[in-house]
Amino acid sequence: MTSAAASPLPWAERAADRSPAVQRSRARQIEQAQVIVEAARRLIEERGERFTTQELVKEAGVALQTFYRLFAGKDQLLLAVFADMIAEYCAQVEAVARELPDPVDRLRLYVTGALQAVRAGGEDGIGPRFVTAEHWRLYQLFPEEMSEATQPFADLVARELTAAAAVGSLSPSDAPRDAWFVTKLVMSVFHHYAFADATPDTTAIGDELWSFCFRALGGAGAESATSTTAPPSS
Numbered sequence: 001m002t003s004a005a006a007s008p009l010p011w012a013e014r015a016a017d018r019s020p021a022v023q024r025s026r027a028r029q030i031e032q033a034q035v036i037v038e039a040a041r042r043l044i045e046e047r048g049e050r051f052t053t054q055e056l057v058k059e060a061g062v063a064l065q066t067f068y069r070l071f072a073g074k075d076q077l078l079l080a081v082f083a084d085m086i087a088e089y090c091a092q093v094e095a096v097a098r099e100l101p102d103p104v105d106r107l108r109l110y111v112t113g114a115l116q117a118v119r120a121g122g123e124d125g126i127g128p129r130f131v132t133a134e135h136w137r138l139y140q141l142f143p144e145e146m147s148e149a150t151q152p153f154a155d156l157v158a159r160e161l162t163a164a165a166a167v168g169s170l171s172p173s174d175a176p177r178d179a180w181f182v183t184k185l186v187m188s189v190f191h192h193y194a195f196a197d198a199t200p201d202t203t204a205i206g207d208e209l210w211s212f213c214f215r216a217l218g219g220a221g222a223e224s225a226t227s228t229t230a231p232p233s234s
Contacts, residue, residue, distance in 0.1 A: 003029065033070045036060045036085050040077055048079070048130045051212035055104040067092035078134055079142055083149040090116070090152040104219065110156050111213055112206030116184050118193045119202045135191070157211075161217065171218030182213055 033101035037224035043051040053074060057064050071077045093113050097106040118128045139146040158179035172178040189209055193200045 027175070029070060032062060032066055036062060036067060036070065036077065037080050040081050041085070044081065044130055045127060048126050066191055073136065075162070076140060079145050079149065080139060082131075082135070082138070082184070086149055087152055090156055094156060099175075102169070103167070105159045107160040107164065107170075108210050108214075109155065109181065110160070111186055111210045112203075115190055115193070115202045115206045115209070116154070118190060118196075119199060128190070132191040132192065132194040134168075135187075150183060150187070152177045153186075157182050164217075169219065170214075178217060182217075185209070 005232050010084060036056065040051075040056055043056060043059055051059075053064070053067065056074075056077075060067075066076075070082070079097050093110060096113075100109065102104045117131075135146065154176075158175045160178055161172045161175040165172055165175065186209070191206065193202070193205065
């Protein structure tokens with residue numbers, strides 16, 4: 001005899017998922033979550049992480065109970081903000097990279113473009129400094145979730161490493177592993193210059209970083225056959 005407290009069977013869950021009412025409810029929740037994340041990003045651009053939940057729900061135009069129905073707290077919201085920011089950047093830079101036929105050029109764009117956000121933070125550097133400070137704080141609390149948030153960038157790098165290896169432009173020993181190292185290196189350089197006293201020359205820094213990565217990944221000869229297209233502003 002099945003207990004009334006038992007979890008629903010898979011077929012029952014699938015049937016529920018097909019329910020128009022359930023689908024409408026989920027779509028509404030996704031929409032509300034995105035509105036809240038976008039409001040948080042606007043507040044972060046103005047003042048970093050120094051905003052209250054009350055200020056957030058006012059900015060988003062939602063009720064406080066709506067926020068807590070979707071997020072357990074502010075840290076969970078910031079996790080979503082990180083994932084949203086990285087996914088947005090990856091989508092933007094991938095769209096620009098479609099104009100570049102050479103996988104090495106596309107890879108260079110990904111590596112150098114990520115550093116442009118340091119300069120995009122303006123003189124006060126609120127955005128980059130928020131990313132740096134909160135990244136490591138949240139990583140201590142939610143290592144798996146933060147790793148998942150940065151994975152889209154590593155996936156872009158791994159894909160181009162594989163493509164470049166296929167045509168003999170680079171010789172990575174293991175594309176996913178090497179992509180992980182490249183991702184961590186790019187993040188470390190970004191975090192270092194986010195707190196620089198003066199606005200860094202991110203173009204020169206990006207070129208130096210790419211030169212290092214190119215050689216480390218087995219590149220030989222010219223580092224780029226064409227001029228790198230400017231990355232999108234974030």
